[in-house]
Amino acid sequence: MPETITRPIALFWYRRDLRLHDNAGLYHALRSGYPVLPVFIFDTDILDRLEDRADRRVEFIHRTIQEMQDAFRAIDTSLIVRRGKPLDVFRDLLREYDVRAVYTNYDYEVYAKNRDGAVADLLRENGAGFHAFKDQTIFDRNEVLSGSGTPYTVFTPYSRTWHARLNDFFLKPYPTERYFGHFLSLNQRSVPSLEELGFTPLNEPFPERTVAGRLLRDYKETRNFPALRGTSELGIHLRFGTLSIREVALQAREHNFTFLNELVWRDFYFQVLDHFPHVETGSFRREYDRIEWRNDEEEFRRWCEGRTGYPIVDAGMRQLNETGWMHNRVRMITASFLCKHLLIDWRWGEAYFGRKLRDYDRSANNGGWQWAAGSGTDAAPYFRVFNPTLQAQKFDPKGEYIRRWVPEFNSLDYPPPMVEHTFARNRAVDTYRKALRPD
Incomplete structure (x- = not known):
């Protein structure tokens, strides 16, 4: 094992943000002063609830993790990939490494918030910090509120405030690549196969990760006609963070207000889920x-x-x-x-x-x-x-x-x-x- 593993380190916990570039939590981890070890957990609390053993989402995640591992190899580090319950995995990591802090990005679902709270408690008991950041939204939580300081429950006034607040600051990318030298130097670790995770490959293609300017310009005119390829099909990339929402919003602002407004709806529903979890x-x-x-x-x-x-x-x-x-x-x-x-x-x-x-x-x-x-x-x-x-x-x-x-x-x-x-x-x-x- 490399000697550096005995040093105090920070972990970056990947979830809905599967990319190295323009990643808020990763950026803060790399600037923490500790060598950073990236981690991804195939969460069995989630996987065991899936009804189908051939699941496109799991396959997409797995394929992305393999691509990320190649990218990490090129910068002399490795993504640690584990399968299990997050609490159990972090107990193991705390035994294996001198973990001083865990960095990650916010999630808004009830299960995710409860999971993060339990992990934060475990880390605190072991003298480590837990730091989460906004990454999958442009505005979240309490950043777009009504004049009385309460969350909006109607989209139109929420949208007006959202657009009024939007400026270049909120679309500015996080320059993670400047700090790639702060990753912990590690030999390549293996990624379990899809079959080892208990799933059968479908081997289907997934949508491209980029948005053509022409599609954005034509989006308003074509988006309602299912026989046309008039929508972006970027949902899977935004869902798992293989694309930065800031990058997509910046392109949308330049090309098509209608497409940008779809991203406002996305932020709005995150806020509703966060403030009204009974939904x-x-x-x-x-x-x-x-x-x-x-x-x-x-x-x-x-x-x-x-x-x-x-x-x-x-x-x-x-x-x-x-x-x-x-x-x-x-x-x-x-x-x-x-x-x-x-x-x-x-x-x-x-x-x-x-x-x-x-x-x-x-x-x-x-x-x-x-x-x-x-x-x-x-x-x-x-x-x-x-x-x-x-x-x-x-x-x-x-x-x-x-x-x-x-x-x-x-x-x-x-x-x-x-x-x-x-x-x-x-x-x-x-x-x-x-x-x-x-x-």
Whole structure:
């Protein structure tokens, strides 16, 4: 073992920030005065809950970790990769190294905050510090508040304040590369294979990590049409931090306000999750928990499989099942159909998206599902029920997207609609009204 391992060191704990460049927590670790050892933990508290042993997110993380290990090798250090419960892993690391501090970046989910609190307590008991920084948002926590000092619960005023506060300071990158010489010198450590982690490789391609200027310029005009490649598909890179949010926001500010506003929505939902953690399991508007969902398991199965008899809904669900991704406009249509047409609890759909989406991010997806169900912050009114047929006519007028994913459409093999739209709309409105306006 290299002699330097006996020296006091700092650890940098990678989570949703899988890159070496422009990384806030890593920057502060490298300037801490200690040699820095980077660590990544395949968290079994998370992995053991996954239903599918072929999971695109795990494969993406694994592939990224391998790429990062090559980058670390080039600067004479190594990423330490462990599998296990974070507390157990840190107990081991404290025995193996003279750890004086752990640096990382904020996470906003309930599990993550509880996990970080437990790790911070363990470190404190062992004379080490725990330091976390903002990295996956432009503004977070209490940086965008109302005039009364409270968190916004409506997007439009939040967005106004967000844009008014934005300046070059908040988009400035962290120059981590200047301090790469501060990594602990280590021989290369191994990365467990995907199979050793208990997962089966899918060997599928992932979206590119860059955004073309033309896409950004055309985003407003193309983003609602699923037959076009009019969205960035950067969700997976933002979710796992292979791209810096500051870099993306800077490009968006230069090219397209509409795209930049999508990043504002992302910050907004992080803030909602951070300040109102009950949204993970319940309605933001608690009165919506009184809705009597039908929760028909057979109808839910048909929705999951893309066999509802509504082509735009079925196309979206089949795209999701086959690729791990669904066009944003179609996410709204499929979510509305489940909640309003079938009266199935939005949490069932949110959990299914959580199982299948390669870019699943709890805050944004929770916000989107609660919007569709009417229970969220900027929610669609309960009496607004998307008509899937009209949505298809408007956003897939030539049927190109539908034909791509539902080739049997217009044949005898395609099922009839599982519920008639006007009947479903009236049933949903009546059900919601009874729950929200009881006599």
